[in-house]
Amino acid sequence: MSVVFFNSLRISVISTAITLLIAGVYAFALTHSRMPGRGFFRAVALMPLLTPSLLPGIALIYLFGTQGFFREALFGHSLYGPIGIVMGEVFFTFPIALMIVLTSLMTIDRRLYEAAKTLRAGRVRTFFTVTLHAMRFGLSAAFFAVFTKVFTDFGVPITVGGSYPVLATDLYQKVIGGFDFQMGAVVGILLFIPAAIAFLIGHLLQRGHSAGIDGSAVIYIPEKSRGRDIACFVFCAAVAAAILGILLMAVLGSLFKLWPYNLSLSLASYNFTAHESSGWSAYGNSLKLAGGTAVFGTALIFFGAYLLERMPGAAWMRAVIGFLCMVPLAMPGMVLGLSYIFFFNNPSNPLGGIYGTMTILILSTVVHLYTVPHLTALTSLKQLDPGLEAVGSSLKVSRFVTFGRVILPVSLPTILRIASYLFMNSMTTISALVFLYSANTKVATISVLLLNDNAMLGPAAAMSVLIVATSAAVVSLQWLLMQGLLRRTNAWRGKEA
Amino acid sequence: MVTPANTMDAPARKIRVSTSGEDLLLRLCLIALGVFLVVGLLLPIYTLLSKGVQDADGNFVGLQNFVT
Amino acid sequence: MQDLSDTAQTAPMPALQISGLSKSFGTFTALKGIDLAIEKGEFVCFLGPSGCGKTTLLRAIAGLDVQDYGTILQNGRDISGLPVHGRDFGIVFQSYALFPNLSVARNVGFGLRGSDLGRQQRKARVAELLSMVGLDGQAEKYPAQLSGGQQQRVALARALAPSPGLLLLDEPLSALDAQVRLHLRDQLRQLQRELGVTTIMVTHDQDEALSIADRIVVMRQGQIEQIGTPEEVFRHPATAFVAGFLGDMNFIPARVQSAGTVAVGDTVFEVPDTAPHAPGDAVSLCIRPADIMVGDFGDDTPNRLGATVRTVSFRGNFHQLSVRCPDLAEPLDIELRHQGEARRRMTEGTALDIALPPRKLVLFPAGG
Numbered sequence: 001m002s003v004v005f006f007n008s009l010r011i012s013v014i015s016t017a018i019t020l021l022i023a024g025v026y027a028f029a030l031t032h033s034r035m036p037g038r039g040f041f042r043a044v045a046l047m048p049l050l051t052p053s054l055l056p057g058i059a060l061i062y063l064f065g066t067q068g069f070f071r072e073a074l075f076g077h078s079l080y081g082p083i084g085i086v087m088g089e090v091f092f093t094f095p096i097a098l099m100i101v102l103t104s105l106m107t108i109d110r111r112l113y114e115a116a117k118t119l120r121a122g123r124v125r126t127f128f129t130v131t132l133h134a135m136r137f138g139l140s141a142a143f144f145a146v147f148t149k150v151f152t153d154f155g156v157p158i159t160v161g162g163s164y165p166v167l168a169t170d171l172y173q174k175v176i177g178g179f180d181f182q183m184g185a186v187v188g189i190l191l192f193i194p195a196a197i198a199f200l201i202g203h204l205l206q207r208g209h210s211a212g213i214d215g216s217a218v219i220y221i222p223e224k225s226r227g228r229d230i231a232c233f234v235f236c237a238a239v240a241a242a243i244l245g246i247l248l249m250a251v252l253g254s255l256f257k258l259w260p261y262n263l264s265l266s267l268a269s270y271n272f273t274a275h276e277s278s279g280w281s282a283y284g285n286s287l288k289l290a291g292g293t294a295v296f297g298t299a300l301i302f303f304g305a306y307l308l309e310r311m312p313g314a315a316w317m318r319a320v321i322g323f324l325c326m327v328p329l330a331m332p333g334m335v336l337g338l339s340y341i342f343f344f345n346n347p348s349n350p351l352g353g354i355y356g357t358m359t360i361l362i363l364s365t366v367v368h369l370y371t372v373p374h375l376t377a378l379t380s381l382k383q384l385d386p387g388l389e390a391v392g393s394s395l396k397v398s399r400f401v402t403f404g405r406v407i408l409p410v411s412l413p414t415i416l417r418i419a420s421y422l423f424m425n426s427m428t429t430i431s432a433l434v435f436l437y438s439a440n441t442k443v444a445t446i447s448v449l450l451l452n453d454n455a456m457l458g459p460a461a462a463m464s465v466l467i468v469a470t471s472a473a474v475v476s477l478q479w480l481l482m483q484g485l486l487r488r489t490n491a492w493r494g495k496e497a
Numbered sequence: 498m499v500t501p502a503n504t505m506d507a508p509a510r511k512i513r514v515s516t517s518g519e520d521l522l523l524r525l526c527l528i529a530l531g532v533f534l535v536v537g538l539l540l541p542i543y544t545l546l547s548k549g550v551q552d553a554d555g556n557f558v559g560l561q562n563f564v565t
Numbered sequence: 566m567q568d569l570s571d572t573a574q575t576a577p578m579p580a581l582q583i584s585g586l587s588k589s590f591g592t593f594t595a596l597k598g599i600d601l602a603i604e605k606g607e608f609v610c611f612l613g614p615s616g617c618g619k620t621t622l623l624r625a626i627a628g629l630d631v632q633d634y635g636t637i638l639q640n641g642r643d644i645s646g647l648p649v650h651g652r653d654f655g656i657v658f659q660s661y662a663l664f665p666n667l668s669v670a671r672n673v674g675f676g677l678r679g680s681d682l683g684r685q686q687r688k689a690r691v692a693e694l695l696s697m698v699g700l701d702g703q704a705e706k707y708p709a710q711l712s713g714g715q716q717q718r719v720a721l722a723r724a725l726a727p728s729p730g731l732l733l734l735d736e737p738l739s740a741l742d743a744q745v746r747l748h749l750r751d752q753l754r755q756l757q758r759e760l761g762v763t764t765i766m767v768t769h770d771q772d773e774a775l776s777i778a779d780r781i782v783v784m785r786q787g788q789i790e791q792i793g794t795p796e797e798v799f800r801h802p803a804t805a806f807v808a809g810f811l812g813d814m815n816f817i818p819a820r821v822q823s824a825g826t827v828a829v830g831d832t833v834f835e836v837p838d839t840a841p842h843a844p845g846d847a848v849s850l851c852i853r854p855a856d857i858m859v860g861d862f863g864d865d866t867p868n869r870l871g872a873t874v875r876t877v878s879f880r881g882n883f884h885q886l887s888v889r890c891p892d893l894a895e896p897l898d899i900e901l902r903h904q905g906e907a908r909r910r911m912t913e914g915t916a917l918d919i920a921l922p923p924r925k926l927v928l929f930p931a932g933g
Contacts, residue, residue: 181548182548182551182552185545185548185549186549188545188549189545189546189549192545300530300533303526304530307523307526307527307530308527311523311527312629313520313524314524314527317527317528318527320531321527321530321534324535324538324539327538328538331538331542335545336538336541338545339541339542339544339545340541342541342544342548343540343541343544343545344541346544351536363537364537366537367534367537367538385658385660385661385662385663386660386662387656387660387661387662388662388664390627390629390649390656390658390662391656391658391662391675391723391724392675393648393649393650394627394649394650394652394654394656394676394724394729395655395675395676395723395724395726395727396650396676396679396727397650397675397676397678397679398519399519400519401678405667405675406664406666406667409666410665410666489666491707491709491710492665492666492667492707492708492709492710493665493709514628514646514647514648515646515647515648515651517648517650517651520648
């Protein structure tokens with residue numbers, strides 16, 4: 001038991017350290033250099049967010065596995081095990097770390113650098129006192145966010161973990177393989193506690209350092225330095241190449257007729273019905289899950305945030321429920337899924353009927369993804385004038401009318417953002433669902449898992465690519481809708497973009 | 498000129514605001530959200546935690562399971 | 566929506582009657598036993614420094630922050646425990662709280678939807694209101710496209726649309742530039758007179774309160790210090806706080822010597838009314854800087870003093886002098902206007918004769 005626990009710990013610390021290093025330099029390059037292509041580099045950096053965590057593992061197998069194209073690059077070591085897990089996790093968590101560190105770097109007031117200059121501080125000194133200092137909070141917040149993500153991740157270790165056990169895969173073996181629910185609960189708790197602690201510390205850190213752009217801060221425009229720009233460009237190009245490389249490898253892998261023997265390209269792997277009993281229904285189920293989560297989740301989360309933020313009275317109830325809304329972020333998906341088995345698959349539970357249906361999948365996913373959209377909704381609702389409802393009431397207009405005629409239309413951009421967040425994450429999530437799916441509610445990510453288990457790498461890659469493509473399509477759709485929305489309502493939004 | 502007028506007379510009745518139908522409905526929605534989170538989050542977690550401190554037969558064994 | 570409450574009333578019922586109102590936030594007492602009566606059609610200002618409770622009182626009247634104890638009667642009807650939408654008032658906030666996605670016309674007409682007015686009638690009413698506040702032709706604009714002063718007027722029109730029995734204004738002019746503020750202040754007053762709607766305005770600006778109100782309620786630390794017309798609170802302040810808050814005031818620590826005289830060190834001042842203070846009491850002898858006379862005085866001028874100029878500053882309409890007098894520990898402030906005064910050049914060190922007219926002197930308990 002302790003072996004597994006420390007494996008997880010070791011992997012998490014190592015990959016977090018690597019990710020932070022890369023993200024730190026990348027973020028510096030994006031904000032403190034004048035290298036060309038910053039927009040492009042930024043976009044590429046966020047791409048791993050569209051992928052299920054199974055994808056990097058699969059791509060890595062094509063690249064560095066025993067038959068991989070570049071297997072020599074590992075100097076004889078096997079991909080399967082800690083090496084593969086770390087590589088996959090770095091890919092997977094890079095955008096998360098980047099976004100957090102980027103925020104802390106972007107809010108540095110230009111005048112700090114000007115002050116440093118007038119005090120004749122050298123470049124190195126300035127870097128340490130101004131830049132690194134501002135990054136401190138970003139890096140520590142990112143540390144805890146990434147650590148939690150890696151510690152609780154399932155998709156990467158299950159594809160490239162080999163026989164190196166970590167808590168997530170151990171939990172999976174115990175429950176699915178051995179039906180040992182007892183020990184499953186124990187492993188689940190071991191998975192939960194560090195995640196909860198890391199979440200708490202990260203949360204307190206964010207509170208202490210009130211981030212967010214200060215209206216009076218002047219944004220820093222870096223001075224010219226060819227050498228620095230070239231170095232930054234080379235670094236970012238390498239990182240971007242790695243990210244794109246993994247994505248492309250997955251696409252390529254899905255197109256090989258029969259890897260590693262027959263490398264001619266074909267769409268054979270996409271013929272799911274031939275490879276798997278459920279065929280395309282897995283993809284269909286994913287769409288159902290994502291759609292259901294987006295619709296139900298958005299309504300619940302947004303209206304819930306409205307009740308918590310803008311309803312007078314019931315102070316203690318709102319405080320308690322507000323706290324509950326934060327808990328899902330501390331909950332690893334697998335632990336949630338497992339707890340659902342215990343709770344709902346119990347004959348004495350009247351709600352037990354939902355076990356094995358799409359309903360429980362949607363329910364668990366909404367709960368799993370609750371916190372981030374909830375915070376987004378809260379932030380947006382806080383910015384509305386506090387007197388709006390009071391005026392409506394004084395004019396004897398029903399609260400619901402005020403909500404529908406004013407609050408809702410003004411909040412449409414936020415609602416759109418929440419809906420697409422929920423849709424995208426439902427498409428790519430696996431951890432909660434791995435315990436809750438049944439024969440006819442198998443989703444795409446589960447399908448990838450099973451295909452990979454059965455050594456059908458091509459179709460697994462194909463399904464992963466399909467998932468990514470769907471996510472990308474949703475992001476584009478959201479962008480288009482947002483542009484249209486903002487353009488139509490530009491008259492009353494003023495200069496808000 | 499009017500002198501300041503402040504009185505603190507007893508008996509003091511605490512004011513209770515009468516709630517309208519609409520306020521009641523909103524409060525119910527809030528409670529519904531609370532129920533959702535309790536059923537979808539708290540109770541399952543509780544079940545998990547309690548299972549973790551029991552042995553195979555359901556007897557409470559505390560942290561014994563974590564010793565290994 | 567006037568509440569036509571019942572019959573045989575010998576005296577007209579006050580539009581608003583507040584008794585024993587108290588409110589605390591945790592351990593902080595925001596309002597302590599407020600009693601207040603406001604007549605129909607009056608324009609009342611709640612005036613005081615930040616934290617005095619004026620906004621809390623307004624919000625209690627509105628039902629936004631219901632009081633802990635006490636009653637509020639509107640035209641005889643007990644509204645103490647009614648929710649916001651059960652009360653009869655219109656409100657304008659400092660931030661205006663305009664609905665950003667609705668046009669000016671839709672904003673103003675927002676409260677008319679539920680009434681029995683037909684579509685055409687509503688449109689007419691909106692047009693009438695917009696005209697009243699001087700916003701003809703802005704009906705289809707959006708709040709973001711208007712200036713601060715225009716937005717404020719939309720908020721006002723919106724509040725007045727359902728003809729409420731009470732208009733509540735929470736520092737409506739604070740967010741505006743000085744020029745616009747003055748202009749709107751007059752417009753507001755005019756509009757209120759025309760419509761005759763009972764109005765309560767919260768402000769921390771004493772100039773505003775003095776120029777616009779029928780009566781001013783001066784508040785401090787959750788209590789009412791004085792209620793009166795602008796002249797009353799300015800010329801006859803009931804407490805030292807009111808004296809100092811409205812306009813500038815000189816406070817001279819003194820002791821009552823006998824009935825009619827007050828001593829400051831060796832100097833004795835004639836004060837017409839020393840009651841209720843007894844000889845020997847420590848008091849603050851107060852006079853406004855504008856009331857102190859400067860010039861050549863005869864020996865029979867009461868309360869004559871020699872003074873030496875400390876500082877002089879030119880304020881456009883007057884000179885602000887700070888002078889030192891023997892026996893007075895602190896310098897006196899004097900506002901010297903130029904009608905009939907000797908236009909001498911005054912600088913630091915100039916010697917002056919000043920006089921404190923007895924009828925302009927006010928006494929307060931020391932430390933009050």
